[in-house]
Amino acid sequence: MNEISSVHNRLDQIVQIPANGINLEGALVIPSGARGIVLFAHGSGSSRHSPRNNFVAEVLHKAGMATLLMDLLTREEDSLYQNRFDIDLLTWRLERATQWIMGQPQCESLAIGYFGASTGAAAALQAAATFGPSIGAVVSRGGRPDLAMAALDRVQSPTLLIVGGLDDVVIDLNRKAYRRLKTEKHLAIVPGATHLFEEPGTLKEAACLAADWFERHLGTKSERRESLSESG
Numbered sequence: 001m002n003e004i005s006s007v008h009n010r011l012d013q014i015v016q017i018p019a020n021g022i023n024l025e026g027a028l029v030i031p032s033g034a035r036g037i038v039l040f041a042h043g044s045g046s047s048r049h050s051p052r053n054n055f056v057a058e059v060l061h062k063a064g065m066a067t068l069l070m071d072l073l074t075r076e077e078d079s080l081y082q083n084r085f086d087i088d089l090l091t092w093r094l095e096r097a098t099q100w101i102m103g104q105p106q107c108e109s110l111a112i113g114y115f116g117a118s119t120g121a122a123a124a125l126q127a128a129a130t131f132g133p134s135i136g137a138v139v140s141r142g143g144r145p146d147l148a149m150a151a152l153d154r155v156q157s158p159t160l161l162i163v164g165g166l167d168d169v170v171i172d173l174n175r176k177a178y179r180r181l182k183t184e185k186h187l188a189i190v191p192g193a194t195h196l197f198e199e200p201g202t203l204k205e206a207a208c209l210a211a212d213w214f215e216r217h218l219g220t221k222s223e224r225r226e227s228l229s230e231s232g
Contacts, residue, residue: 019096026070029061030106036218037066037110041094041120047071052203059207063215066110070097087147090123095130111136111218122147129154137217139210142195145177152177158184160213162206164193
């Protein structure tokens with residue numbers, strides 16, 4: 001792990017996450033006083049350098065969330081188109097990254113959430129089904145949750161599905177997945193947005209919806225335990 005900067009009361013690091021003989025490179029940002037950490041699962045053809053993903057991450061930082069942006073595929077793996085739709089592989093890598101985060105001293109008090117886009121959303125939901133209540137919340141932006149259909153009824157994490165209002169096919173797929181989810185859930189449709197949320201203001205709206213969801217559901221682990229005991 002290499003620290004690259006510590007400015008504006010936050011820690012920025014480039015990290016190497018071991019996963020079955022390879023290292024996944026990621027960017028870990030922990031603002032001072034962070035209450036939760038959000039792991040990004042990128043979609044097909046995207047990367048941790050994506051301007052859209054980094055924009056969303058900055059909105060989350062301002063909301064008091066730490067983030068881990070990483071590439072679930074190596075450059076060579078990503079060059080093979082079929083790997084981008086290998087949901088089991090993406091899920092397995094996300095699970096390894098989650099276990100790595102759980103073992104980092106600076107993150108041990110932080111509740112964990114997932115932010116998935118495109119095929120990464122399916123990986124996020126499958127991983128959430130595996131980890132159960134250890135994952136405090138999931139957000140999908142322009143995602144393909146339908147690709148994780150068999151796992152959706154096992155997801156316990158509160159789940160927000162965000163879809164562009166002009167992304168007709170993906171809206172239908174998200175509605176089918178939404179019906180399958182049994183946990184706390186919400187489907188948000190951003191008017192005027194296409195699949196990549198490239199229209200003015202639409203990505204900001206999606207990012208703010210995500211930040212609100214994570215603020216609502218992610219606190220420190222001690223805060224979550226108190227909340228669960230009160231609800232019980």
